Amino acid sequence: MAELVLQANKERSVTRRHPWIFAGSVASVRGRAKPGDTVDVLSEREKFLGRAAFSPHSQIRARIWSFDADESIDHAFFKRRVAASVARRNGHPSLVGQQGVRLIHGESDGLPGVIADRYGSVVVVQLTSAGAEKWRDAIVTALVQATGCACVFERSDSEVRSLEGLEPRLGVVYGILPGEQLVIMENGIQMEVDVERGHKTGFYLDQRDNRRLTAELAKGRSVLNCFCYTAGFSLQALAGGATNVLSIDSSGPALDAARRNLDRNPSLNASAASWWEADVFEALRQLCAERRRFDLVILDPPKFAPSAAHAQRAARAYKDINLHGFRLLNPGGILMSYSCSGGIGAELFQSIVAGAALDASVDARIIHRLSAAPDHPIGLAVPEGEYLKGLACQVGY
Ligand code: SAH
Numbered sequence: 022m023a024e025l026v027l028q029a030n031k032e033r034s035v036t037r038r039h040p041w042i043f044a045g046s047v048a049s050v051r052g053r054a055k056p057g058d059t060v061d062v063l064s065e066r067e068k069f070l071g072r073a074a075f076s077p078h079s080q081i082r083a084r085i086w087s088f089d090a091d092e093s094i095d096h097a098f099f100k101r102r103v104a105a106s107v108a109r110r111n112g113h114p115s116l117v118g119q120q121g122v123r124l125i126h127g128e129s130d131g132l133p134g135v136i137a138d139r140y141g142s143v144v145v146v147q148l149t150s151a152g153a154e155k156w157r158d159a160i161v162t163a164l165v166q167a168t169g170c171a172c173v174f175e176r177s178d179s180e181v182r183s184l185e186g187l188e189p190r191l192g193v194v195y196g197i198l199p200g201e202q203l204v205i206m207e208n209g210i211q212m213e214v215d216v217e218r219g220h221k222t223g224f225y226l227d228q229r230d231n232r233r234l235t236a237e238l239a240k241g242r243s244v245l246n247c248f249c250y251t252a253g254f255s256l257q258a259l260a261g262g263a264t265n266v267l268s269i270d271s272s273g274p275a276l277d278a279a280r281r282n283l284d285r286n287p288s289l290n291a292s293a294a295s296w297w298e299a300d301v302f303e304a305l306r307q308l309c310a311e312r313r314r315f316d317l318v319i320l321d322p323p324k325f326a327p328s329a330a331h332a333q334r335a336a337r338a339y340k341d342i343n344l345h346g347f348r349l350l351n352p353g354g355i356l357m358s359y360s361c362s363g364g365i366g367a368e369l370f371q372s373i374v375a376g377a378a379l380d381a382s383v384d385a386r387i388i389h390r391l392s393a394a395p396d397h398p399i400g401l402a403v404p405e406g407e408y409l410k411g412l413a414c415q416v417g418y
Pocket residue numbers: 224225228248249250251252253254269270271272275299300301302321322323
């Protein structure tokens with residue numbers, strides 16, 4: 022096995038169990054290693070630190086699979102890690118009985134570069150690192166064994182793969198994809214999931230618990246849902262007793278799916294729902310100009326800042342939508358505002374929202390701090406795994 026030797030005093034993060042070795046920390050690679058091959062990571066003084074997947078094309082030069090010198094990286098390793106990750110979800114009360122669950126959340130589940138989401142009988146897997154790519158068969162086999170699923174579909178079309186020198190891969194890797202539309206029940210609402218063309222692996226599972234909270238808060242309120250995608254928040258708001266829900270998205274196909282989802286749930290008051298295909302930045306200005314008002318405004322935009330380098334521009338975009346969101350609230354109204362940008366930390370996000378409230382001249386307070394559902398854990402050793410944060414802020418009467 023090849024060895025990757027760190028520079029002097031560069032082992033601190035590894036000894037704190039952070040799994041990433043950056044290119045700038047590497048002194049040398051001894052022996053031959055191809056992309057994805059397993060290498061031993063050694064300190065400058067030759068102390069074993071971890072067993073890692075080598076990524077010669079990435080700034081993250083290696084990702085540690087195991088910190089245990091006695092653990093081999095083989096099929097049995099993936100069987101153990103995948104089974105443990107699935108078992109942790111099985112034990113969580115809010116995940117029991119859910120048809121849509123994230124089974125593996127990358128680094129935070131000890132499997133860097135591996136995402137797996139279950140939608141009923143189908144598991145969608147996304148492999149984003151050279152190491153995960155190398156062990157595709159072991160990971161897929163382990164997922165089938167741990168879940169008994171009928172199909173594993175690969176959605177390795179995330180842009181981050183190019184940083185690892187990997188081509189996109191998309192298609193069935195086990196079993197047969199059901200011919201009919203895949204539908205999951207979430208908090209009592211039927212939602213279609215397009216595993217082939219939908220965003221991420223087809224659905225935003227991370228917002229499950231926040232959608233339930235939306236249902237609780239929506240009773241008797243008029244709702245504006247910005248960046249609605251397939252109407253997850255909109256339908257929960259209707260289920261919770263919203264008087265009307267206006268949903269905005271710039272994607273026609275997303276709004277088509279949203280309408281189909283509404284039809285799929287006949288218990289909802291369909292006449293209370295309206296849809297608007299528009300750019301949210303412009304739509305919010307128009308609504309403000311028309312002096313429209315709502316009791317609950319939801320802002321769940323796409324990732325404006327994939328990394329800290331984009332933070333400044335992203336901060337302006339967040340400020341803009343939150344400012345207009347606050348302006349559109351009736352007295353006593355609630356803004357539910359999210360950021361899924363890894364490059365915007367929770368503190369920065371709160372200060373952006375606070376600045377927006379100030380500029381909108383509203384008196385607001387945080388009533389809920391929101392995060393991703395528990396099937397998207399944050400490894401304590403990998404705090405940058407915390408990407409989704411939200412604030413529910415209520416304005417004064
Ligand atoms: N809230 C959704 C997920 C939102 S994903 C859920 O719970 O499932 C972000 C959405 O924003 C996508 O549907 C995308 O089409 C839309 N979008 C991105 N930029 C936009 C813009 N400028 N205006 C309107 N919609 C936009």
